Amino acid sequence: MSSTLRAPVEAAPPARPAAPAQARRRPSHQRRQSLAGVLFVLPFLVVVVVFLALPLGFALWLSLHTSSLALGDHFSGLDNYRQAFTDPVFLAGVRRVVLFGVVQIPVMLGIALAGALALDAISTRMATVYRFIAFMPYAVPAVIGALMWGFLYSKTFGPFAGVGKLLGGGPLDFFGGSLLLASLGNIVTWAWTGYNMIVLYAALQGVPREMYEAAVLDGASHVQIALRVKVPAIRQALSLAVIFTVIGTMQFFTEPSIMARFAPDIDAGYTPNLYAYAQAFRFSAFNYSAAISFTLGLVVFVISYAFVFVNRRRAARTP
């Protein structure tokens, strides 16, 4: 259930401004128009049904059945879901990614926003170079990135191992208990900060410059302009970045699965998505895996929707 980036679909302006004289259209014309609309949407609909709705339906069907190794298939209703909601491994995984997100998302988006504002403020040729450099980690495939960090964190080869010695202890164990989540967070931040920075920077480019001029005339400082004019102006882009990041975080998979090579503490249920993968493709429990995936989807939906709701309320309150 991976989400993909979709450009926000803007309502297309009416092809022709409807003049009052045309207010009463002939029904047949209307039918023709709606038929044309349906035809235009049809290819998209077919793709959605074949590649999204049907597989989702199959997964739902799977999650409502139980196929035990010894007994074969039978309908089991919500048993798998009951099991998921009481499975300590799954719940621990959900708690872990939530904790991870609560710390990592604000840190990452904070840095990305600061970087975007800084980029927006400098309008030299250097900005292009900075943009490119910031974006580079995102271009590195996640697997390669995780492997690379695996070595940077290494007790033996890594450049950071000496930090522990400087502090008077042994080499720092970046794959150990308390540091492990922070190590993973660092990798994700490294990979995605630049990406989000570019998204926010692009949104900033769309803010009319006249607003800044007006603010300057009103005697606002650079910092005030940044925080009071620019940030509210790109609120939409920011909340989109938050939602996508939340979805991505809940589906945390690649980095921990690669890091498991280095970090014994990353077990089969370290994140909910890893757990779903292990259940299906290691333990042959496809049905339970489907239930876990749906449960995870539900959690993502609730969190995303709660965020949107809170955001709207706040947006409505701000004058």
Add this chain to the structure above:
Amino acid sequence: MSKQRRLSPRGAAGRALVGVVALGALATGCSSGASSTSTTAAGGSAAPAASSAGAASTGSGGAPGAVHIKVWAWYPEFKSVVDAFNASHKDIQVDWTNVGTGPDQYAKLKTAFKAGSGAPDVAMVEFQELPSFEILGKLTDMGKYGANDDKSLYADWAWTQATDGDKVYAIPVDGGPMALMYRKDLFDKYQIPVPKTWDEYAADAAKIHAADSKAYIASFGKDGGWINGLMWQAGCKPYTYSFNTAKDTVGVNLTAPACKKVFDYYGDLEKKGLFGKDPFFTADMNAALDSGKYWTWASAGWTPGYLAGSLKKTAGKWAVAPMPQWTAGGTANSDWGGSTFTVTTQTKHPKEATIVARELFGKSQAAWDIGVNKAFLYPLVKQVADSPAFTDKAYDFFGGQKVNQIYVPASNGIGDFQYSPFQDFVFSTLNDNSAAALAGKKDWSSVLDDTQKTISDYAKQQGFKVTQ
């Protein structure tokens, strides 16, 4: 996901690829089956979409109308073996693909079984996974196509694991008889005796740590297959299962004294701070072996081949001794890893697929020359293992020692052992509980009790009758 599953050198090679690259050494050639991922918009990535790595050598040769048999395997240097088979068989041609190592391939195989299509004719499967694939009902009984004739060719323990009565679900290829690798130069220098029993081994552990406070006798590597090998060698046989006679009954007895004594032993060593905790098959572990941090590794017949490329500084300083014994003068042995060829039920040519499974390695000295000298496989074909070419082979890595004179008797001394039909889950649970003990979050003595409970609950949930 903890990729705990070990096994054959190639599993190691796959994992080691990482270490190997960093060390600038030569990989023993095996693609690590990296998955392409569909990344989400931000932060993290979603589950991987399979991508197959490795080259398929499509048989362009053979007679017109030759039957093409698809094979999935991840042996190093396997292309030459396939080429040799294709050159010597007119009517059958092997189309080989490496779709990933161990767990990666199994994931694809299970998906193909679930989907009802897409599985190869012949698939490489490690010994511990055989019952897990048997119970899915997707392995062809090669006994119907004459495979029982090969019984006498293979090490007894291997044939027993690959078969169920007269039903032949797999043809053995390579194994991992366990023995003790140790740093001969350091043992000599500090005049520490090579341990013959586990008691002596524990005494040596204290001597080694006293001689060098940075050094340990070994690492406890949280590897299901390795832990299983140690328990097996202690006389622990926790699982009983027969797909043929009682497919819904499984015996799980991890709390027998023979099993628990292994964890009590390591718990005791850990209280004294006498072993390290580096996970196996990582660059750090290999560096630790190469830097003198670890002086021994109770490992398998394939391990030297896996290590030879990475241990540059200490090559030539190692030696092999038989496994330490629980009772003085005993000859208990066990296996860690190894693999087989199976024929899936999705094949349209079971007869020809059986021939491929039987003859790729089983009937070919040329294949074993490659397997032994280039891929460092331990041969389960008796004729190859007992041949002077194998037993008299001197290894530079071991200072010229003829180590197969240790490994061959070790393999011949391995008794019967059964795995459960959900061994991956067992190893995973065992690993997680061992990790908790290593991290001090769990008492060593309760690791097996907790594992027993989790496994029994899981088995009941899967509809098995669970016996002790």
